[in-house]
Amino acid sequence: MKKNSLFLFRRIVHVVSLFLLNGHFKTFLTGSLYGGKLKNICIPVLNCHSCPLALTACPVGMIQQFLALGVKNGYSGFLYIFGLIGIPSMFLGRFFCGWICPFGFLQELIFVKKFKLKFPAFLKYLKHILFFGFVLLFPLLFKNNLGIGTPTFCKYICPAGTAEAGFWGLASGVGRFSFVLFGKIIILAAVIFFSLRIRRFFCRICPMGLLLGFFNKVSFLQLRVNDKCDNCGVCKKVCPVDVDMPRDLSSINCIRCGKCVDACPQKALSLSFRAGK
Amino acid sequence: MKMKNNVFLRIVLIVLFALFVAEGVRKGSSAATGGISSLICLACMGFR
Numbered sequence: 161m162k163k164n165s166l167f168l169f170r171r172i173v174h175v176v177s178l179f180l181l182n183g184h185f186k187t188f189l190t191g192s193l194y195g196g197k198l199k200n201i202c203i204p205v206l207n208c209h210s211c212p213l214a215l216t217a218c219p220v221g222m223i224q225q226f227l228a229l230g231v232k233n234g235y236s237g238f239l240y241i242f243g244l245i246g247i248p249s250m251f252l253g254r255f256f257c258g259w260i261c262p263f264g265f266l267q268e269l270i271f272v273k274k275f276k277l278k279f280p281a282f283l284k285y286l287k288h289i290l291f292f293g294f295v296l297l298f299p300l301l302f303k304n305n306l307g308i309g310t311p312t313f314c315k316y317i318c319p320a321g322t323a324e325a326g327f328w329g330l331a332s333g334v335g336r337f338s339f340v341l342f343g344k345i346i347i348l349a350a351v352i353f354f355s356l357r358i359r360r361f362f363c364r365i366c367p368m369g370l371l372l373g374f375f376n377k378v379s380f381l382q383l384r385v386n387d388k389c390d391n392c393g394v395c396k397k398v399c400p401v402d403v404d405m406p407r408d409l410s411s412i413n414c415i416r417c418g419k420c421v422d423a424c425p426q427k428a429l430s431l432s433f434r435a436g437k
Numbered sequence: 438m439k440m441k442n443n444v445f446l447r448i449v450l451i452v453l454f455a456l457f458v459a460e461g462v463r464k465g466s467s468a469a470t471g472g473i474s475s476l477i478c479l480a481c482m483g484f485r
Contacts, residue, residue, distance in 0.1 A: 193475055193476070193477060194475065195471070195475035196471075197471065199470065199471040199474045199475050200467040200468060200470050200471035201467070201470070202470070202474075209474035209475075209478070210477055210478040214474075216474075217470050217471070217473075217474035218474070221474070221478070222470055222473065222474065225473050226466075226469075236460055236461050236464040236466045237461060237464075237466040237469055237470065239457040239460055239461055239466075240457060240458055240460070240461020240462070240464075240466040240467060240470065241461075241466075241470070242454070242457055243454040243455065243456070243457030243458035243459075243461060244458060246450065246451075246453075246454035246457070247451060247454045247455060247458065250447060250450055250451050250454065310480065311478075311480050314478065314480050315480040325478070329477070329479075334477055334479075335479055378443075378446065378447055378450065379447075380447065
């Protein structure tokens with residue numbers, strides 16, 4: 161395999177999937193959101209369904225929306241979304257983060273190697289707080305007068321929602337500038353700032369990434385190392401999310417981007433569906 | 438034996454997730470997903 165062949169292929173997949181997920185160009189004429197059958201499904205990436213270009217539903221948003229309806233009313237919807245995430249993830253694990261996610265793609269494009277910073281260790285468990293707190297627990301707890309919960313991650317945190325839907329909402333007059341939106345813009349600015357200096361910054365704290373990361377342990381697609389490995393450390397150096405390669409091959413942080421596979425001078429690493437080592 | 442167990446576990450999980458999806462479709466959750474995600478979500482935009 162030629163050097164960087166996976167990288168080039170991944171770039172093509174990123175661009176194609178960006179347009180496949182956000183191909184509702186009719187919105188430029190109508191100004192409306194897409195409302196067809198594709199919105200019945202979600203692809204396990206962070207892509208806000210309130211973006212006027214979005215063709216599919218956001219899994220993180222839909223989990224919160226169904227939980228906000230309460231356990232009794234929302235459980236089948238929650239299971240439906242969980243199933244839609246689980247089936248492809250059983251085959252591919254966090255492949256979606258590395259190859260499909262538009263927000264991950266954006267972060268890769270804006271990263272400047274010259275200003276590189278180390279990811280702060282104290283933020284290691286922020287993704288757990290975001291997922292178990294803001295995505296799963298708080299929408300169940302914080303309810304309005306009608307007894308409907310709040311999608312707290314979407315409302316207070318999600319930088320993808322701010323970038324894809326918030327600014328459009330402001331420009332089109334759907335909503336007015338508010339304190340909550342101001343806070344979200346600050347979060348988006350911080351995420352962009354740190355993404356310039358830390359590779360895949362948001363992917364390391366992404367709640368969707370955490371959920372997909374658990375599937376890295378059991379998915380059919382696995383990173384594998386053969387006995388040609390001489391522990392030179394190149395794979396660890398090129399890893400965009402600082403996985404302890406080649407020891408922690410099924411780490412929940414691995415986004416299956418294949419950079420290590422491309423970089424390995426011994427060609428000891430592979431990303432494959434084979435059942436054995 | 439371990440490999441066989443792993444494959445078996447994976448197949449069980451895939452079937453379980455497929456049942457979740459089937460149950461969701463049966464109860465109209467797929468249509469609800471389409472309905473909810475086609476509406477402008479003011480929370481996503483940070484307006485409420």
